[in-house]
Amino acid sequence: MRDRRVMLLWAAFALSAMVSVGLVLRRPDHLSDLHIYRGALADLRAGRPLYGYVAENGGPFTYPPFAALVLWPVATLPESVLGAVWLLLTIAAVVAVAVPVGAALAAGRSDRPLAVAATATVLMLSAPVQSNLRFGQVSIFVVLLALLDGVGVAPPRWRGVLVGVAAAVKLTPLLFVAYFLVARRHRDAARAMGAFLACAAVAAVVLPAESRTYWAGTVVQTSRIGDLASLGNQSVHGMLLRVGLSPAALPVVWAVLVAGICLAALLRARRLAADGRPGHAAVLVGCATVAASPVSWTHHQIWPVLAGMLLVGATGLARRVAGAALLVTMVVSLGVVLGPVSLRPGVQFLLENARALGVCALCLAGFGGVTAAATRRGTVGRAWLRLGVAAAATLAFFAVQPLPAGADPTFKSYSLADVANPRYFFVCRGPAACAAYGGGGPVTFGTAVEPTKVRVNGVVSPQVARLEYYSAPGGAPRVIPLLAAYPGSRTFSFRSATMTHGRLVAYGVDGRRLAVYDDELAAAFR
Numbered sequence: 001m002r003d004r005r006v007m008l009l010w011a012a013f014a015l016s017a018m019v020s021v022g023l024v025l026r027r028p029d030h031l032s033d034l035h036i037y038r039g040a041l042a043d044l045r046a047g048r049p050l051y052g053y054v055a056e057n058g059g060p061f062t063y064p065p066f067a068a069l070v071l072w073p074v075a076t077l078p079e080s081v082l083g084a085v086w087l088l089l090t091i092a093a094v095v096a097v098a099v100p101v102g103a104a105l106a107a108g109r110s111d112r113p114l115a116v117a118a119t120a121t122v123l124m125l126s127a128p129v130q131s132n133l134r135f136g137q138v139s140i141f142v143v144l145l146a147l148l149d150g151v152g153v154a155p156p157r158w159r160g161v162l163v164g165v166a167a168a169v170k171l172t173p174l175l176f177v178a179y180f181l182v183a184r185r186h187r188d189a190a191r192a193m194g195a196f197l198a199c200a201a202v203a204a205v206v207l208p209a210e211s212r213t214y215w216a217g218t219v220v221q222t223s224r225i226g227d228l229a230s231l232g233n234q235s236v237h238g239m240l241l242r243v244g245l246s247p248a249a250l251p252v253v254w255a256v257l258v259a260g261i262c263l264a265a266l267l268r269a270r271r272l273a274a275d276g277r278p279g280h281a282a283v284l285v286g287c288a289t290v291a292a293s294p295v296s297w298t299h300h301q302i303w304p305v306l307a308g309m310l311l312v313g314a315t316g317l318a319r320r321v322a323g324a325a326l327l328v329t330m331v332v333s334l335g336v337v338l339g340p341v342s343l344r345p346g347v348q349f350l351l352e353n354a355r356a357l358g359v360c361a362l363c364l365a366g367f368g369g370v371t372a373a374a375t376r377r378g379t380v381g382r383a384w385l386r387l388g389v390a391a392a393a394t395l396a397f398f399a400v401q402p403l404p405a406g407a408d409p410t411f412k413s414y415s416l417a418d419v420a421n422p423r424y425f426f427v428c429r430g431p432a433a434c435a436a437y438g439g440g441g442p443v444t445f446g447t448a449v450e451p452t453k454v455r456v457n458g459v460v461s462p463q464v465a466r467l468e469y470y471s472a473p474g475g476a477p478r479v480i481p482l483l484a485a486y487p488g489s490r491t492f493s494f495r496s497a498t499m500t501h502g503r504l505v506a507y508g509v510d511g512r513r514l515a516v517y518d519d520e521l522a523a524a525f526r
Helices: 002-026 032-045 065-070 079-105 112-125 127-135 139-151 161-169 172-182 186-206 208-215 236-243 250-274 278-292 302-312 317-331 334-341 345-352 354-369 380-399 431-437 519-525
Strands: 443-449 454-460 464-470 483-486 489-496 503-508 513-517
Touching: 002 079, 002 112, 002 127, 032 065, 032 079, 032 127, 065 161, 065 186, 065 208, 079 112, 079 127, 079 139, 079 278, 079 302, 112 127, 112 302, 127 139, 127 302, 127 317, 139 161, 139 172, 139 278, 139 302, 161 172, 161 186, 172 186, 172 250, 172 278, 186 208, 236 250, 236 354, 250 278, 250 354, 278 302, 278 354, 302 317, 302 354, 317 354, 334 345, 345 354, 431 483, 431 489, 443 503, 443 513, 443 519, 454 519, 464 489, 503 519, 513 519
Parallel strands: none
Antiparallel strands: 443 454, 454 489, 464 503, 483 489, 503 513
16 A cells, blocks of 8 residues: 555656646746856856856846856757756756655654655645746755755765855855754864865866956845845845835844844754754755845745655644645745735735745744644644634734835836836827826826736826835835926836735925825726
């Protein structure tokens, strides 16, 4: 019976892998990050600067110079062969990640093959692995190297080297060096730092100009990576950007929160390792890298999927429920699925940041720190009661919280350079049409509803001196530029994720409020 279940799970894994690859290849933008690697390396081989490359979709090369050496074969293979090989390697890496995690799940039991097959299947269905397949990302390979070293599967004399190499490709695994030190694996920490510095030195010798460019400034230019306030960035930094903190307060708040989260995760990881659970410890440190990194896109978030499975396989009702909830957030985008039925802005914010909040909670509580509910007869009811009260209290807290105006990653206001685009400026074209369109009050506007955003375009009267938009109650407003696109009239245009809680406010020259438009914006969804 067990062998049959293992075979069925591997069949499900193979089927999901084939369907995933088929869906990826049907997308016009498939393997877009892999194409960035290929284009950047082609430029480098042609003598052009590695960090000056910009792909057609606007994406630059963002990794350290050593990553370019590791990825060098990408520029030599034919594109069709490269895509097939990369997808197969990604699937193989999923299986390789599942092996140590499955072993941790089945510790002390005889169902390890079943645990490995289940882990691989759930991983394949998760959003992070699907994102790795879609974009052709290196994240799954970085996770694999750090996980194998964190678990300690390598021979003792080589432990730490894989973390050093992984960190030379992507910096976030450097947190494992701190873990080795906290866990008193001092030689492993030394080997990890030695390997990291050796890789950086090799890159400096082979690519001196690129190394100078990267380490002298590019390494801290996170804005090159994209809009860090977008919902895809489920790190603490991304969440704080969506909260709308001031630029002066953001670095301090972020540093304090990240320091506390990482310290708690490292101390709990040390306890887990001492208790003979190195797999749990490594996954917990990996989750801390997701929380602490300034940028944690979906394809970086493999660690929380592994944590969710380890929680589901743990003893205690609370841990299993917490693991199931974490897995749901890593498979389904709650902000997209439940956003339309979210009646309160705070709940919307909770759903949109569920992955970041879940990872932070895990780092602070640890696998052993989550209150375990006993499963003996007579205590299950009380366990469910405690879970229900905790869940209700959490929802109630977020239900009364206002959604800050900064918590709108889709927001963008348009400038004079965009006026020629009819998708952004659609209510009127030319001086005569815009003059005729206005006149219905301080602000006259129209809305255009798209699948993931709403666009607002309009004209303001001469008495309007300032126009502000609030995504929802609370937080600082967005100032909407008033554009003298045509003689005799001023127009504006912006987009937002939703207008359900939006408010547009017009002010006169003397600072008085002239008009407020909120029901008119919400009507765009009716």
